[in-house]
Amino acid sequence: IKECVVHGIAADDYDAGCQALKAGLDMDMGTSIYKNHLAEAVSRHDLDLTVLDTAVRRVLTVKAWLGLFDNPYVPEELIAQNDSLADSHVALTLEAALKSIVLLKNQNQVLPLAKKTRISLVGSLAGSKDEIIGAWAMSYQNKDCVSILDGLQQAGSDVSWYPCGGPEGELNEDEINQAGQNGDVIVAVVGELVSMSGEAASRANIELPGRQRELLQKLTAFGKPVIGILMNGRPLALSWEAEHLDALIEAWQLGIRMGSAVAQVLFGDFNPQGRLSASFPAVVGQCPVYYNHMKTGRPSSKSKFTSRYIDAPTEALYPFGYGLSYTAFAYSDLTVKESADRLTIRITVKNTGERRGVETAQFYLQDVTGSLVRPVKELKGYAQITLDPSEEQSITFDLLKANMGFYDNNGVYRLEDGEFTIHAGPNSRETLQATCWIKF
Template identity: 40%
Template sequence: MNKLCFLSLVIGLVSQSAWAENATTGVGTPSTLQAKNAFIANLMKQMTLDEKIGQLRLISIGPEMPKPEILKEITAGRIGGTFNSVVLPDNRAMQDAAGHSRNKIPMFFAYDVVHGQRTVFPISLGLASTWDMNAITRTGRVSAIEAAADGVDMTFAPMVDITRDARWGRSSEGFGEDTYLVSRISATMTRAFQGTSMQAPNSIMAVVKHFALYGAVEGGRDYNTVDMSPVRMQQDYLPPYRASIDAGAGGVMIALNSINGVPSTSNAWLLQDVLRRDWGFKGVTVSDHGAIKELIDHGVAKDFREAAKLAIKAGVDLSMNDKAYGEELPDLVKSGEVSVKEVDNAVREVLGAKWEMGLFANPYLRIGAAVDDPADRNAENRLHRAEARDVARKSVVLLKNQNDTLPLKKQGTIAVIGPLAKSSMDMMGSWSAAGLARQTVNAYDGIAAAVGDKAKLVYALGSNITDNQHAITYLNKMDDQIAIDPRPEQEMIDEAVKAAQQADVVVAVVGESRNMSHEAASRVDLVIPGRQRDLIRALKATGKPLVLVLMNGRPLALGEENELADAMVESWFLGTEGGNALADVLFGDYNPSGKLPMTFPRSVGQVPAYYNHLNTGRPYRPNDSNYTSNYFEEPTSPLFPFGYGLSYTQFSVSDITLSINKMTRKDKLTASVMVKNTGKVAGETVVQLYLRDVAASISRPVKELKNFQKVMLKSGEEKSVSFTLTEEDLKFFNPSLKYAAEAGEFKLMIGLDSENVKETTFNLL
């Protein structure tokens, strides 16, 4: 089919039946960039200014705009896309409305598919704890398949903000503190969402977020400002976004924070110089929810009109749930304050995204025909439980296991206690998309299913999640509710103690509710909230072996709990199959292999806490701490370091062997160790490679992750693990923002976490 015929097919007077015929006959579009550009240019010539501006509006399905009004606006050509609808008949009706608009430009439908659609996988911090790119790929692929089957074309994910302050509630959405690990996951998840082609019916467009630096908000307080040097931006915080874009991400969501006083939404340097000029991004940019209007509160726009002007000139293509473009752009263009070219630039990217998603070829690509709609959109057969269980158990991190308390035996009496033990809602974590609590296995039910009739379970709530009334009132304004048992707290603790006294072992499921680790849920402290800590003390006093299972979306300060518990398991929020996956680990049907993607501080006073910090002129020395950079009340070291995680077996790492110890710019250096399973059972661990540039033109981190491998070893098995380094691995941004490697000495470290390493040196000539 030639371009003119195709153009006529798409933007002529076609009906829904013609679109449906196009879908079934498989008519395709020319795949070349030249054809795409010609098609969009021809289409834009036929569009009025109002129709162009309409394409820049991304509207939320919800109370902000009732459904009849949305359909009316779509038919009038005044909406380009919507988000928050996963109901096929609803999406089909909106696409039908687009088919009745003058130019018949198809709609797209977006959703926050962060860690699953109907099948909920572990939260992003849990996924990062796997250090397993195959597991993360499966998560992204299943999420895309399920989302596409719900008529979703685009996801606002992956969220790749580097996070080093655990007070920030959105820590749960990201992949942790390390630039290298987050960048690897960013690219992996992007490719998984988008598949081999974004025009495939089971692929969705990835919109990487939040651009940029959102995880560095001051005080860990959501929406706060960010002040950061250009070197640190380039070195630590920007690479994960770049990794997603290099992997082909079709979109970028712009952050809500300001950067050095300039809001991201009006930041032309960020959106044009960095994103498009330096990185070569060719996709669509999306404002965050209501962010254009917020330029007024930021103090850079005096009114709505100026806010719209600043955003479009900065390079914001799509206005998310904000009336700014629709109300203000027509007159801004008429007055000459905004040029038609600036509007056209944005429209071109929106139409280009629709082309890339395959919607011009088939507007119903992911919606399908009504006759194929599932009879029950929440049907069990739409879930991918096996994949969810496998990924979830890989996400669990074993923090402590004194005297081999774990794995438990499926016998005797087990007390399962805690406010989160029977919470299926909390097991899903934040941003759980279309997941349902009733289809989610909680911790108690998972344990019960694992033991069957081999062991007796006793249960007690033990305490509420929190007794802070201010926190309860605040959090209950969100969609999720914190259920409060009205009984006196001491009565609940006493009941739990009685249950524990009947048992051979106590499993206490404690931590945070899922809406404590969420957008707009920043904390001033990092301890386990409420009377849960009193509950833990009381359970310890029974003398029974105590296993703490943590459910939380951020690193917690667990100093006392680490002293009291015989074993401690970080489970995060594990998703649909969470209870079963947790039971697999607790009873040894799966040997835990997770490693921490964020440092766990001893107390909130240590944050921001991260392993790859710069040294000082007086670095902390544990055996000589006077007049060094330290805190005097407690050790300055973390409670659990980045990359940490135990197993039911033990591993040894040999000294490092280097292929060469003097490296030219053209050389490849191979570093090798022998890793041995010295324990009694098979297990998997993550071998981690770190580097330090000893003396450079700018202070460099004490160590930086540069590679890792996950290896499975049988009991007694030994394996050689090798890493290859090139000059590229030694490069950094110098004070002039030049990305280069400098000659000199490097320390090379290999180990099983960021502190437990073997070390050697080499030189770059």
Template identity: 40%
Template sequence: MKLCLVALIVLASFNNLLSQTKPDKKMDTFISTLMKKMTLQEKIGQLNLVSVGFDVTGPVVSKNVDENIRKGNVGAVFNTFTPVAVRKLQEMAVTQTRLKIPLLFGYDVIHGHRTIFPIPLGLSSSWDLVSIGKSARIAAEEAAADGLNWVYSPMVDIARDPRWGRISESSGEDTWLGSQIAKAMVKGYQGSGLGQKNTVMACVKHFALYGAAEAGRDYNTVDMSRRRMFEEYMPPYKAALDAGAGSVMTSFNEIDGIPATGNKWLMTDLLRKQWGFNGFVVTDYTAINEMVAHGVAKDLHEAGALALQAGVDMDMVGEVYLSQLEKLVKDGKVTVALINAACRRILEAKYKLGLFTDPYLYVSESLAPQVMMKKEFRDAARDIARRSMVLLKNHKQTLPLKRTGSIALIGPLANNQRDLIGNWSGAGDWKKAISVEQGIKDLIGNALVVNYAKGANITDDTLLIKRLNAHGGELAIDSRSPDEMIREAVQVARRSDVIVAVVGESQGMSGEAASRADIGLPGRQLDLLKALRETGKPLVLVLMNGRPLTLKWENEKADAILETWYAGTEAGNAIADVLFGIYNPSGKLSVTFPQSVGQIPIYYNYKKTGRPFLGGVLDKYRSRYLDVTNEPLYPFGYGLSYSTFSYGDVKISGNSMKPGGSIDVSVSISNVSTFDGEEVVQLYIQDKVGSVTRPVKELRNFKKVFLKAGETQNITFTISEDDLKFYDAAMKYWAEPGDFNVDIGSNSRDVKTAMFTLTK
């Protein structure tokens, strides 16, 4: 039986490899001919990625770049864009090197290039795959017009710890949703195929498991079982590769005690042999060098051998391959065959991008001004930003606001531009971002009086400000005392009809190397809100942040709360559209918000325990906290609307499903309000009894539907056997016969349920 199972796995892997590998004889012949002309050092040079230009995202900057390019010691350049800058370096490569091999040009295009969209956590909260794909398509057009042909996106790490700064760059906590977004992003970047002027090669990151860093601390250890890896964390990477992503970036963390960059099981056995990936693998910034600090290599010589033997093709900035590989070959520690394989994969990427046919395919000084931030793109950014926003509370229909009278617009982010485009905003120009104050004034005009007060600094911690400003934070402390600022804000509030408080984090407080142990509102912002609450005026909170925050007081005391993340270039216009009812919010959380940091990690698809808490106040020996309930503040999938939607009972086409079959489940949903609106109808499945423990529920589908006021629609989903599969104790992936619950509702908590049986 075991031999049969092994044979089936091998056969499946072989078939998968065949399906992903499409032989291109013309490319193979071209690359083989070229490689016969290359010296060993020239092949090693293709494995070297250097940093040149405007941004530095790590501790090392490449040196002697011009000289190394002329020697053929550079295969790709990171952080250089604009047609003028790219042409200069590309000309050097194709006119002053022996073999005239063109360079790749890569950059962190994460949520837009020049036109900035919401941060990825915000994009995922739109639950709108078409809009998410469109944001990547626009980013690709701008990046390609700016001389780039390779983007370090999508980031598909599953993230369940909001202390981790890079949760802002993720699509949240759910495997299934994350997988759909990964596919949409790759297709958006790569379009109908590489080698076209308006497409770029995607780079899936960070392979693998980076979102599970212990304690939410960036670059920290990751440790988990194989079952958890493959059920919860690996699928989005696989989905991105199945969508055709051309490259993969290694993660900083270890896996099974070996850093990802030196992990042969991960990079060769899984990625290439089992999944059939035939693109190239690049490290993250100096990740090979860092294996010495990890303690798996005593020096760079050993680290370089580990990385190449693992299957890593390109070295980002660390220049370990450049300095060590030739000696490693002489010492017999790595083979020329490994270098040849890595070099071939990089040359193939250049071939697929059309660079051997036209090294300047992505370099056009005349095209760039026509493409960058054109009106069509900014209009799309505004619409996508609106779709990403999540209405968390709306007591007594405080929102939408009236377009007459007066509002007190208060808070450190109310007329801010710098923070609106968020972290990882790359080539975005924050000076072109629309502030909330400007957005409201442009939308409403003179019919509404806007009374502004800053009210508080984002933070008053001088050391934190110094840390943030050292890396582009651009934070400043107001010359007035915090108490003085609060008093002014209260005075402004008292002479206004309603308060709109725009509060949150600065963009530098989330993102890479920006973990926070306390995820409440920083500084004196909560004190400001408490003082504003005392005025008795309706209090609307507009949040800007790159992670879930602990908002227990805010949820209890504010009249309305709108989560806007960092919404990008058109943030102020989009926020104004939502606040005043031009757009009816439809976003849903892609990550759980905890009541308290002590609940972390907290996510919707948790496992049951042998002693579940059943709600008894005096129950002791149960899985519970003494000082807070087990429940989140806002569950996964949660988000309100100005519309009110009513769900009927779940109807099912049959009580049983045969193996290989399917069943239909449906629900009627009615808009019982006076507002036209969109609702994300979510479907979850629970395997009630399994040979290994199963989550309480798992997202398996959703539909975003538009209903006019008073309209009813019947929504149908088809459930197949594939939706029921999981890894059993022997790591066999299959659907076990048994009983299943089907939940359909507006979020992971508020659902209607039906049941069916998968027969033997």
């Protein structure tokens, strides 16, 4: 409610309270505007008492539905239950964390690591039980949290932790030198603090905050494999990291079992299968960058205009839907068959690697010409399959013609005859294509 004053909708708290209640906002969360001003507003006839009565009646009705008048207090046994987590909930947390991890780079198959590998674990974030939780997570206890350091230790690995530095503060040169000299492999956990992302936490520069890139530069100078583990709540600009690190894992802020999930991925107990839900820019100046942008008025060419910028690429560093695996997949034989109400899209996916893995095949649509400019592609569906080495499978996806339209500027849904391009592949960039002419 108070934001009405900040944004200029209301003159002051008194005015904001009157406007909000009249608009149907029955409760005031986070301020005391109703408490401080509604009685006065009624007495001054700026607010009709019936409006206040209606709001109170609705609030009391909900409380009655919830049984709060019959049982207004939380039983002590339920309070005690909150001190321990259900095993099924913890298992689901771990599963969600595992499936959310995205492998961005794995040069020369440096991953997975052998358990006997001597690991120098670097970064203050690696030992944190708080930063793994993410923004707006209020009720957790450290005793339930597995940091990345905890996860590696519990996995039985030979790991030594060197905090060295983090998103804030200075670097510890002695710890950096010890990390570089003592380990066979350096695993550097870098990223953001919880307070650096989420509500009211925008950043103008979305490269690694603080001196973390400098830390990575010092670590790569030792000539040993450096694996980057990202702990962040937003896409980051990671061009230097993508070029110079041997492997890069997007691990986000995955909750209480983050450390266990990261350890399972590092040691190959779980083959990563996550996909990016947003494009990662090559440089900050690209933003906003997203896969379903409109066709540009300055298309790239092989002459002067090679991009929208003279000093940055057009495409994202890592596109929407991107994610690697410890195995490899090949796509072939894309076909599109039209029937009365749908397009039946078929593509073959083969596991060309040496490990069993999960692949997420993605299907995109491009409306080549429309009465309004259309995106270069739009995600229309996906299929997730599990394949053994050398196994291949044909995937079928039905795209209903009713879902091939768009809303015009008047809010009218339009299905327009014309040429359409079907894209199918492992992400929004690397796709096979087929073109068809559709008459609705």
